[in-house]
Amino acid sequence: MRPFGQEFEFARALGLQMVERGDGRCRMAIDIERERHFNPQGVAHGGVAYSLADTAMGGAVTSLLSDDFWCATLEIKFNYHVGVREGRLTCDATVLHRGKRIANIDARLFQNDRLVASANGNFAIFPAPEAG
Secondary structure: OOOOOOOOHHHHHHOOEEEEEEOOEEEEEEEEOHHHHEOOOOOEOHHHHHHHHHHHHHHHHHOOOOOOEEEEEEEEEEEEOOOOOOEEEEEEEEEEEEOOOEEEEEEEEEEOOEEEEEEEEEEEEEEOOOOO
16 A cells, blocks of 8 residues: 655645554544644634545545555535534544545544544546656
């Protein structure tokens, strides 16, 4: 299975962390910090949770793909259930269905064993562009 980590600056800037990945599943986490992640209303900006879910969902899909295939987000339906506070936010993503060109993924985000958000998305699957 190809590596999938925080090799890109956006993930490093947010503080996304790979916990485990394989067989169509991916768990990622982030340690929410008031100074770094909060919005003016005193909770984590919604984009932080969304980015965690999107990245974990991509990790779940790519765990099923050979190195010569990539994936890209087509759409995600994201539900915020309660505000995210300081502390560890964890996302569990699972591929529900993988077709030849599209995969459907489910994600659940937890903080202190409480469901704080959920998502479902479709990701395109396509041959990796040739290096050139």
